[in-house]
Structures are given as structure tokens and as C-alpha cells.
Amino acid sequence: MEKELLLMLPGPVPMPEQVRLAMSRQAINHRSTEFGAVYADCVRVLKTAFGTTNDLFVISGSGTAGMEAAVANFGRDKEIACIVNGKFGERLFKISQRYGRAHEIGSPWGTPVDLEALEGRLEQGAEIVTLVHNETSAGIKNPAEEIGKLAKKHDALFLMDAITSVGGDVVEADAWGADVVITGSQKCLAAPAGLAAVSVSNRAWERLCKNPPYYLDLAAYRKSASGKPMETPYTPAVPLFLALREACLILEEEGLAARIARHQKLAKATRAAAEAWGVSLFPKIDAKHEYSTTVTAFAYPDGIKDDVMRAIVKKLGILIAGGQDQLKGKIFRIGSMGAVSPPEILSTLAATQYALNKLGHKMKGDGVGAACEVLG
Amino acid sequence: MEKELLLMLPGPVPMPEQVRLAMSRQAINHRSTEFGAVYADCVRVLKTAFGTTNDLFVISGSGTAGMEAAVANFGRDKEIACIVNGKFGERLFKISQRYGRAHEIGSPWGTPVDLEALEGRLEQGAEIVTLVHNETSAGIKNPAEEIGKLAKKHDALFLMDAITSVGGDVVEADAWGADVVITGSQKCLAAPAGLAAVSVSNRAWERLCKNPPYYLDLAAYRKSASGKPMETPYTPAVPLFLALREACLILEEEGLAARIARHQKLAKATRAAAEAWGVSLFPKIDAKHEYSTTVTAFAYPDGIKDDVMRAIVKKLGILIAGGQDQLKGKIFRIGSMGAVSPPEILSTLAATQYALNKLGHKMKGDGVGAACEVLG
Numbered sequence: 001m002e003k004e005l006l007l008m009l010p011g012p013v014p015m016p017e018q019v020r021l022a023m024s025r026q027a028i029n030h031r032s033t034e035f036g037a038v039y040a041d042c043v044r045v046l047k048t049a050f051g052t053t054n055d056l057f058v059i060s061g062s063g064t065a066g067m068e069a070a071v072a073n074f075g076r077d078k079e080i081a082c083i084v085n086g087k088f089g090e091r092l093f094k095i096s097q098r099y100g101r102a103h104e105i106g107s108p109w110g111t112p113v114d115l116e117a118l119e120g121r122l123e124q125g126a127e128i129v130t131l132v133h134n135e136t137s138a139g140i141k142n143p144a145e146e147i148g149k150l151a152k153k154h155d156a157l158f159l160m161d162a163i164t165s166v167g168g169d170v171v172e173a174d175a176w177g178a179d180v181v182i183t184g185s186q187k188c189l190a191a192p193a194g195l196a197a198v199s200v201s202n203r204a205w206e207r208l209c210k211n212p213p214y215y216l217d218l219a220a221y222r223k224s225a226s227g228k229p230m231e232t233p234y235t236p237a238v239p240l241f242l243a244l245r246e247a248c249l250i251l252e253e254e255g256l257a258a259r260i261a262r263h264q265k266l267a268k269a270t271r272a273a274a275e276a277w278g279v280s281l282f283p284k285i286d287a288k289h290e291y292s293t294t295v296t297a298f299a300y301p302d303g304i305k306d307d308v309m310r311a312i313v314k315k316l317g318i319l320i321a322g323g324q325d326q327l328k329g330k331i332f333r334i335g336s337m338g339a340v341s342p343p344e345i346l347s348t349l350a351a352t353q354y355a356l357n358k359l360g361h362k363m364k365g366d367g368v369g370a371a372c373e374v375l376g
Numbered sequence: 377m378e379k380e381l382l383l384m385l386p387g388p389v390p391m392p393e394q395v396r397l398a399m400s401r402q403a404i405n406h407r408s409t410e411f412g413a414v415y416a417d418c419v420r421v422l423k424t425a426f427g428t429t430n431d432l433f434v435i436s437g438s439g440t441a442g443m444e445a446a447v448a449n450f451g452r453d454k455e456i457a458c459i460v461n462g463k464f465g466e467r468l469f470k471i472s473q474r475y476g477r478a479h480e481i482g483s484p485w486g487t488p489v490d491l492e493a494l495e496g497r498l499e500q501g502a503e504i505v506t507l508v509h510n511e512t513s514a515g516i517k518n519p520a521e522e523i524g525k526l527a528k529k530h531d532a533l534f535l536m537d538a539i540t541s542v543g544g545d546v547v548e549a550d551a552w553g554a555d556v557v558i559t560g561s562q563k564c565l566a567a568p569a570g571l572a573a574v575s576v577s578n579r580a581w582e583r584l585c586k587n588p589p590y591y592l593d594l595a596a597y598r599k600s601a602s603g604k605p606m607e608t609p610y611t612p613a614v615p616l617f618l619a620l621r622e623a624c625l626i627l628e629e630e631g632l633a634a635r636i637a638r639h640q641k642l643a644k645a646t647r648a649a650a651e652a653w654g655v656s657l658f659p660k661i662d663a664k665h666e667y668s669t670t671v672t673a674f675a676y677p678d679g680i681k682d683d684v685m686r687a688i689v690k691k692l693g694i695l696i697a698g699g700q701d702q703l704k705g706k707i708f709r710i711g712s713m714g715a716v717s718p719p720e721i722l723s724t725l726a727a728t729q730y731a732l733n734k735l736g737h738k739m740k741g742d743g744v745g746a747a748c749e750v751l752g
Contacts, residue, residue: 004402012403012614023399023615026380027388027568029695060570061437064610065591072589095590186611192403194436194570194613213448213589214471215441234440235562237570237613238388239399319405 005319008348010136010164010295011187013338019191019246023239030236036229038245039236043225045248046197048256049189050162050181051172056199057221058244060237063163063184066196068095069216070159070180073200074128075100076209081126081156083113085142086135087324088161096130109327110138110283110297118147122154129158134165137324139297139333140283141169141290148177157204163187166197167251168263168337169293179204185240188263188294190338191247194240250339263293266336266345269374270296273349273367277356282331294337295321300330301361312355318348342375381695384724386512386540386671388562388569389714395567395622399615406612412605414621415612419601421624422573424632425565426538426557427548432575433597434620436613439539439560442572444471445592446535446556449576450504451476452585457502457532459489461518462511463700464537472506485703486514486659486673494523498530505534510541513700515673515709516659517545517666524553533580539563542573543627544639544713545669555580561616564639564670566714567623570616626715639669642712642721645750646672649725649743653732658707670713671697676706677737688731694724718751 007014028034043056050056059065071080071092078100082093085107096102103121107114118129129151133144144160151158160178162171168188173181179201186193200218208219220233251259271291274281282297283289300306306322306329313320323331334348346368353367383390404410419432426432435441447456447468454476458469462485472478479497483490494505505527509520520536527534536554538547544564549557555577562569576594584595596609627635647667650657658673659665676682682698682705689696697709710724722744729743 004404007403007405009405012406012611015403020400020402023568024396026396027383027391027562028380029383029385030388030569060613061441061591062611062613065437068589068591098587098590184611186403192399192613192615193406193611194616211474213444213592214474215437215444216589216591235388235438235560235569237436237438237568237616239568239615239619240570240613243615 003317005314006317006344006347007319008335008344009319009321010333010335011184011337012193013186013190013335013340015190015192016250016339018250019243022242022246023192025242028238030238031231033229035238036231038241039230039232041245042241042248045252049167049171049251050199052174052181052199054173054199054201055222056197057218057225058241059196059198059216060194060240061196062193063182063196064091065216066182066184066198067092067161069198069218070182071095071099071130072212072216073209073218074157074159074180074204074207076211078127079103079125080128080130081105081118081121082130083118083142083147085109085111085113085138085140086132087137088132088135092130092132092161100128110140112284112286112289113142113147115146119150122150122156127156129156132161133171134162134169134292134294136164136292136295137327138283139281139292139295140285141292143288144178145176146288152177157207164294164337167259169260173199185244188337189244189247189251191244192240194237195244263336265375266340267291267293267296269345269371270334270336270349272370272374274298276365276367276370277353277361278364279356295333295335297331297333300332304356304359304361306332309355309359312358313351316351318351320348320352346371379693381690382693382720383695384711384720385695385697386709386711387560387713389566389711389716391566391568392626392715394626395619398618398622399568401618404614406614407607409605411614412607414617415606415608417621418617418624421628425543425547425627426575428550428557428575430549430575430577431598432573433594433601434617435572435574435592436570436616437572438569439558439572440467441592442558442560442574443468443537445574445594446558447471447475447506448588448592449585449594450533450535450556450580450583452587454503455479455501456504456506457481457494457497458506459494459518461485461487461489461514461516462508463513464508464511468506468508468537476504486516488660488662488665489518489523491522495526498526498532503532505532508537509547510538510545510668510670512540512668512671513703514659515657515668515671516661517668519664520554521552522664528553533583540670540713543635545636549575561620564713565620565623565627567620568616570613571620639712641751642716643667643669643672645721645747646710646712646725648746648750650674652741652743652746653729653737654740655732671709671711673707673709676708680732680735680737682708685731685735688734689727692727694727696724696728722747
């Protein structure tokens, strides 16, 4: 029997059966009360996971479409301060360059945000701040609350990519002053890839830019969502909405707090394994930054080759992630997001431990046992 | 037992079981040879259906995203002649207004394209022509080949929306000189909504505009598609690709010519019913225009109310379409696209005939019988 690889990536992640089967349904009319109710269910649950009472829309497109919707509707011709300490921060910077005057607030990938440089840029008149809350490329969680305060102090809009934290970690869009927040379906929500959700504060609506891209025009989403039935402006990816609704109902049933606690415990177990192995975590954190709750990034010990190690793990049926772009070959990453539970993490750590051993890494101790201690 | 409504709309349309079930599969890695092969299968079959050997990409987004990709990558700051004789022509005009200097070449919805006005605009220097090949909002098929010749004569790029003709009617992108052609997944291909495909000629690549929207940047699609494995630049809607692949394999098995002949026969049967009923078809065609092969638009006989008639049909388990925007209440439309076969058309015509009768329309004859004559 051939089985699918267990995806222990920072997304896409395995989907619960109920989510997958929802997609096999026959086509339904997307201009109907039935579809409107599906959309409304998604929005209700996502608002909880975002920590917001703001408007929230679902776009048929990947997380990148959501990132662009945020920048294009609020950043055109503006001064934009883009925080970059990983690949996705860089992507927001690249998108911002297409719409406004983008300024990179950079620090090496996986190291703390340069808050001083950010404040300097705000003092020079930045009108928008972009941040990736949970930078999966480097396994670091950025201080969204503090950055939200800085943005507010200088009357800038705060656009936050929470693609890999919503539904798996604490996100408090309203409390943090995050005006526009984005998530993706295939990460902590454990739904299929292909949908992005975007929330918009009243403060942001007041500063809406003219002439956004047509497909990502958030005012059109607002207009269609306010009708009865609730609709999307263009034909939505109906099967993905049906799946997302099931994923949202699962989240609601588990409870957001319990879901976040589960993610935290799984990440803690993963870090315990790293410590036992004597393998360094990649991010350099400080008092204001944390290790990611939804993905753990490990620095490769000297002499261990990325493709060789991940091939050994893959042969055991498990896909873990390498590094992207400049981090290729330097790090490996294990996701702990979505519907993941102790068995998946334990098998992944077991396979990784076996591979590290086989490739000659001198283990300090038993990482799998250390993870069991945390999870037990 | 509750059964889904039979969707006899100009999309979305019912999907074959094999297409639906493909989506219930567990998540797979989209940066893998396996996903690359799925994408390649889609591209191979779609090129046949487009009648092109040009590059072709699949975008995770609705048909509208494909329309915008065409305009945004090739029309920025250009003089754009937009042919409008229905709602989707109007949409291309609205999108074009966001990117270039758009000029409407308008005629009343459902009436022939004003070819003289088009030629005049080309003489005044239009660099781009946009056309909806099959205008479902009005049930008219526009003379793409002739328009392609005019565009070529004046050295303009020809952008053609073939969203509701590819896979159900003759489309010959290369022979007609259509430089950029767009289709959608949920129409004649009978796949789920949420994907758009776009083909690009060499002539168009040579005139690629700078600074397209990030998510719809076709050069990024080209770069990712040229790698091994073939990829998309951003995370694709994997379940929709799996479904589209099945839909493409079904098309390949049926054979494109046979599939088009089936669509033509179903549309002919539908028109035969209209004639038997003494109900006028809505479009005003001439020697250069045709009735649509994939949707038939009927003018409501005097005194028959749209919501009342379609409610009677719906009570019999079948959803047919009304008119959109300015045609609301004036027309009704029956789709004959995708996996539709005689039983679906006959039940739809039977229910429509019953409703027309019930609402007092004086029938000339038996439309269902007339349709059987064509189909038998």
C-alpha cells in the first residue's frame, strides 16, 4: 500500500478527513443562501482566531494574494516601512516596492527586528508598517504588539502577515492595533491551500487607496459581503470554501485556547529534542522575540548535508523542510501546525534523530525521549 | 433524500465524480515532481483546447484573475480598445481602465460587435484589443478570427477571454492570432471554480509591461513553470489542480472534436425547443456572429416574470440562470457546457416548458419533442 508522505512542513499540512471530504461534493451555486452561510461560518470563526471584530473577507488565491491585497489597497504611493528578517518579510517588501515607496527595515534572517531603525523611519514619515508576525523561513516570532504600538504612536497603518500564526498561536489583531491582517488556509487552519483571509480596521478603511488591482479590490469584497446572501465579488473557489468551513468548525470545537496550547506544547517538545541532540535552533532571539510556535528551525550541525539528511527522513515517509533561498543547506525545519498531534511529532523527531545519528552527529542525549517528557 | 440542484448555468457546472473525488486526497507537497506532473498534464491538454503552442500557465484564482493578468501584464499605460457587447466585455473594459487608456467599443448587449468602430480605434493607435469570445451574459459568440486579423493588421496585441468557450467550442488561439487567451476551470472543462489558465504568445512576451501586480506577474509564472519540477510561483490551490487534471484527462479521452460536437448538438437542441415554443432567442446575430454553443439566452415572453418562472423550474430540482445587471428580468439562460448530456438538457427543457405553459405562454409546439428530434 502506498501512503501519502506525512507533511511536517510549515504548510501545507495534513488535513482532517472531514475537511478533505467536504471538497468532493457536487458543484453548488455560489450566489445562494447556502453558500452565503458557508462564507459566514468561515468569517465568524476566523474573526475569533484573528482576535478582531473588524471586517474580514476570504479571497480565492494563495496567502501571497492576501499580502498583495493589503499592500495594494492601503499602500499605493505611500511611504512604507517593511520589516524584513526572513523570506516573507522580504516578499512584503517586494510587493510594497510595486505600489509605494518601500523602505526595508532589515536585519539578518532569523534575528530580531531592528526596532530603532523602524522608529527612525516612522519619524521620517512612514505611513505604513508591514510585518510578518511568524517568520516561518527562519522560525522566529516577531513582537507584533510592540510594533503595533510604534505604528499607532506615529499614526501609521499596521499591516500584519499572520499567515502562519492565525489558528495556531496567539493573534490579537485588535489589541495589537493591527489594521490589516492576513492569513492563509493551508497553515494552522489545516485547510487546503488556495484561500487567503484579510481583516480591515475602520482606521484602514478611512485611508483606502484608489485604483487597487481589480481582483484584489477590497471595497468590492466589502460590498459583496454586505449583501444578503453574503457573496464574493467574483466566482469563489467553492470546494475550498466548503473545506475551510469544516476546518473552522473543527477549530471552534477544539476551542482556540486549547488549540494554541496544543501548538505550544508540540513546539516545546520539538525544541526539547533539539536541546537533547545538541543541535542549535537557528533563530537568535532576545527578550522581545520568541521561537515560533508553529515551526521550529534548526541550524545544521557542521558536515551534515541537507539533501542527504532529509532524504533519510523522507524514506521513512516524512517530509520535513529545508531552508529557503539564502538559508538553503543551512537549516532544516519541522512544522507543528494545524491538526498535528503527538504521534506525528514523535515519528518526525524519531526519523530526524535516526538521520542525524546515521550522518555522524554526536548526540548529547535522546531527543525523542525528551519530547515525550514534554508531551506526556 | 436531498439531492443537489442540477446546475444548468453558464458555470459553475456539475463535475464528474472522478473530478470531485480527486479533491478529497490528503495534502501533497506542491514543490515535488508529483505536483509538477499534475500541472504538466493540465497544461498539455489545455494547450490543445486553446489551439495553441504558446506558453500556458494556471493561476490559483477565478477567471477574473486571469482577465486581470492579461490586461495588467500587457496593457499598462497602453491604448486599449475594449469590445463590449455584454457583461464580461464590460468587465474587461473596467479592468483595462485601471491599467491603461481604455476605449469602449460598445454595442448593445447581445448585438454584433461594432467592427467599424474597432477599426477606427485601431487606426487611431490602439495597441491592445480585448474581446470576450463567447459572451455568456447575452448568449452571443463574437467573430474572434476576424477581430484577430484586424488587430494583426494594425500591429495590436489581441487579448481574448475564452473563459466559456475553451473545451466546449472551437478555439484556435494561434490560427486566430490571439496573443493572450484566458479560460476558467468551472465552465466547459467541468472542473471546480477557482483556477484560471492564461496563454501568452511570443509576440506578447516581447511587449511585456513592467510592474504588473505581484500575484499576477506572468513572468514569475513563466520562470517557475520552466523549472524541473514544473512549479507555480506561489502556493497553488492543490486540490483544484488535482481536479483540473482529472477534468483534462476526461476531455482528452472524449476527444476535443467529439466534445465540441456534443456541445453544439446540445445547444442546437435547446434552440430547437425555443423555436417550437415560439420564444425568441435574445441575441441579434448577423452573418459574422453566432448563437453561443455553450449557453442559450432566451428573451422572456411578455408578462412572464423571471423570479416566478425560475422558481417553478427550481422546484423541479434544476437551476437555470436569469439575466445579469441590465438584463435582469429580461432574459433567462440555459447552460449546455461541461459534462452535460441529453438527459440533463431534456429535463431542463421539460421543466422550462412546464413553467412557460403554467405561466400562460401560448406555445407554438412541443419544445421537448423538438429537442429530442435533434438529439436522437
